[in-house]
Amino acid sequence: MQSTLADIPMILRDRPAGIKLFFILRGSIFPRILGVLAVNIFVASVVTALHVWHVPFGLTLTPVPFTLIGLALAIFLGFRNTAAYDRFWEGRKLWGQLVTECRNLARECQTLITADHPASMDTGLQDVRVRMIFRAIAFAHNLRQLLRDSADRDQLKTFLADEEWKRLETPAENLNILMLQMGRDVSQCLKDRRIDGPIAAAINGTLSSMVSAATGCERIKNTPIPFSYSLLLHRTAYLYCFLLPFGLVDSTVFMTPIVVAIVAYTFFGLDALGDEIEEPFGMSDNDLPLDAICRMIEHDLRKAVGDPQAPSGLAPVDFRLT
Numbered sequence: 001m002q003s004t005l006a007d008i009p010m011i012l013r014d015r016p017a018g019i020k021l022f023f024i025l026r027g028s029i030f031p032r033i034l035g036v037l038a039v040n041i042f043v044a045s046v047v048t049a050l051h052v053w054h055v056p057f058g059l060t061l062t063p064v065p066f067t068l069i070g071l072a073l074a075i076f077l078g079f080r081n082t083a084a085y086d087r088f089w090e091g092r093k094l095w096g097q098l099v100t101e102c103r104n105l106a107r108e109c110q111t112l113i114t115a116d117h118p119a120s121m122d123t124g125l126q127d128v129r130v131r132m133i134f135r136a137i138a139f140a141h142n143l144r145q146l147l148r149d150s151a152d153r154d155q156l157k158t159f160l161a162d163e164e165w166k167r168l169e170t171p172a173e174n175l176n177i178l179m180l181q182m183g184r185d186v187s188q189c190l191k192d193r194r195i196d197g198p199i200a201a202a203i204n205g206t207l208s209s210m211v212s213a214a215t216g217c218e219r220i221k222n223t224p225i226p227f228s229y230s231l232l233l234h235r236t237a238y239l240y241c242f243l244l245p246f247g248l249v250d251s252t253v254f255m256t257p258i259v260v261a262i263v264a265y266t267f268f269g270l271d272a273l274g275d276e277i278e279e280p281f282g283m284s285d286n287d288l289p290l291d292a293i294c295r296m297i298e299h300d301l302r303k304a305v306g307d308p309q310a311p312s313g314l315a316p317v318d319f320r321l322t
Helices: 003-007 018-022 030-052 063-112 128-147 153-159 162-166 171-191 197-222 227-278 290-304
Strands: none
Touching (some): 063 197, 063 290, 128 171, 128 197, 128 290, 153 162
């Protein structure tokens, strides 16, 4: 099983050392803040030039208020990024739970549902065990589509019977449709005496855990960090960084643009990074690799039924895993 794919973020590379550390762009937040950072440095350069040429610009500040505001801003940015990372990590745990339960379901279908032959691709979707295992793959892919605001019914066609595939609607409703079909198959196995009550309860518990993981992911997606909180931090960071040259130019003179660039890179970068990981299911460089996780689920479950065409795991392209 290729479990390592589920344990890595979208950027997969060794930590650079030495001078290379300053020239890494893939996975860096720098491209996102380049525009506002350049404008900030330009403003700092203009303020410095006016100060050197003794041109009055009508605004004199001391470093004291910036020390106080900077400390408070750093604390609030830290709190905000902690909250954003909690959402990222919870999303990762929920997908880890889904991987676990999909594997559990495959094992339960193969070993607990009685039949006179092993579950395999030879029997196809007519075998309820294969049908439930493939439906779990469709469930994972459909959840990924829902979280990334995409809809590709054709991708699910491989894993479902034709009549079931035709009943699919939107990704949000498909999750319920697929689980209802799972429940009906478990109920039919119980009626056919292929499983008994305790085993049916165990399989139902696995299905409930899959639904719980999907619902948790939907909660993260549909409940962002309050906008007013993020807006306050955005405004404060921008005002602080653009006013900073006026408070530093008397003491740092020619070094003002450099000092402002370092401070602004830190604050703008933390602000942008919080925005990026706040929504962990997107396609940004630092979001969760849902494609790779779904491919791993598909690989493991298709291998479980002896499918010779089970796809291999995804590999990073230019250090990026989607």
